[in-house]
Amino acid sequence: MSPDELHDRIRRGEAVHLLDVRNRDEVEAWRITGENVEATQVTYAEFAAAKARGEVGEFVADLDLREPVVAVCPRGEVSATVAELLREEGVDARNLDSGMEGWARVYVARELPSEETDATVLQYDRPASGCLAYLVVSGHEAAVIDPLRAFADRYVADAEEFGAELRYAIDTHVHADHVSGVRRLADEEGAQAVLPAGARERGLADALDARLVEDGDEIRVGDATLTALHAPGHTTELTALRLGGDSPSDSILFSGDALFTDSFGRPDLERGDEGARDLAGTLYDTLTEDLLALPDETLVAPGHRTPDAVPNPGENDTFAARLDAVADRLRIPDEKGVFVDRVLESLPPRPANYGEIIPANLGRESLDDETAFEVELEPNNCAVAAMD
Structure with missing residues (x-):
């Protein structure tokens, strides 16, 4: 089989x-x-x-x-x-x-409902790890969000199927669970690398000629617009992207690891245990004041899904959900201190080999293809476990 x-x-x-x-x-x-x-x-x-x-x-x-x-x-x-x-x-x-x-080489794509956004959006799912990526196509241009290096050729081929050129390769943050495909797509396919501005403070190697985006910056893809939304907490630099329609309720939020459909990103991978409490507090502010304050009909397109997650039949059998449904599942407490304590008590084991993956994604260390494939062959573990 x-x-x-x-x-x-x-x-x-x-x-x-x-x-x-x-x-x-x-x-x-x-x-x-x-x-x-x-x-x-x-x-x-x-x-x-x-x-x-x-x-x-x-x-x-x-x-x-x-x-x-x-x-x-x-x-x-x-x-x-x-x-x-x-x-x-x-x-x-x-x-x-x-x-x-x-x-680990199974990689499937399904189209997100995106009729009101001036774009066609594919969600890529890697069942072996739960990593999700996205291809946004509008006119004759395309952008890939949170690409995996192991499947870099796939994004180029799929863009060509739509008659589009892959213009941008975007990471929402410095990933800790998989080797990013942004560098390969920039070096070999001529795509413009796009990263959050805060990646420079995290030690991004100068060799990558990337466009650095800050909160509110816009990226034009054909007739569509991706708007950057700084969403720190999982990491300091994490920047989500909103693909807008004619009204705010028609938008898709590419949330990276800031917000999943049933959880949110853990705060301890960038600064370890010592900095986890401060970032957990920042995460609370990001969720309650920014992301969950978006219109209820916003479609949340996360960077990961849990291994046992079931596709949402109301969203073209994809791993995406409307924001009001996500908010109901999260059950975030009203008090920040309670939230922080629960987050720190709910942390699962850290992603395997994250100490090798992060430097590779910053461009400070090099991994050959075989090693890059092997270091990400376990669950991503980037989410906080479900809180009581």
Whole structure:
């Protein structure tokens, strides 16, 4: 089974039973999840031992697997052997082609409802990490927001499908969970790099000839306009972008990691534990005074979604939601101090390898393609966990 086929089954809500034969620590760090996904973890070594004893049949029977079964490993190699052993025992089993590495290359795009914004907007979803990116196309120009380096060619090709040239490559902030594609698109495709002005204070390398935007600055993409909205809290420089229609209620907010559809960005990745409390307070101000004060009908297009998130059928089956629905889910307390305490108590483990990813995105260190792909192969963990 190809990774794309597996993703389609999960997205359609079909029941999927995974037999994950990786080591337990690998499974706990990063796994395939979904609303109707059931998983059994048994190491390949256990299968090999059962085969050596001539007890594969008894071993498989004890697993109580729900058919059809999809076997999973890092690269689809040992899981292919396991799937064959299962079929020999009469189990309807398939192997996930290329394993978790193949799963990390699944990248799907769906169009956001954007009839009133003078633009066509695609939302890109990487199910393996929950990273979301956006292509904004108007006239013969296009801009990509929060692009991933691993899929840089995809944005160029999709813009060309619309008869447009990729003019801008934009990051809403210095990412900590994936390697940005802005530099590659600027260097190899001639797109104008666009970053928040505060990235300079964070140590942005001078080698990148980027346009730095501040609150209120505008970026013209064909007949459409992206307006910068400084939204600090997750990081000091984070700057959201609003794609406006004829009225404020027709707008799309590309919120980066400032605001998700069910949470908001964690405040401890830029300055560590010592600066987290101050940034959590800033985050409260950003949410209550700026982002949640936008018109209720504003469509929130976040930079991430949780692994188990279900597409919103009212928004073209995308991971986007209207601001009033987002506000209802967040349940932000009235007192800033209460909010700050709850945020600091709700922080999940930090993103894997963020200490390597941030310097790479600032241009201060270099990662080859293979290393860049490997350092982002775990959940993004950029959101605050759901608060009580």
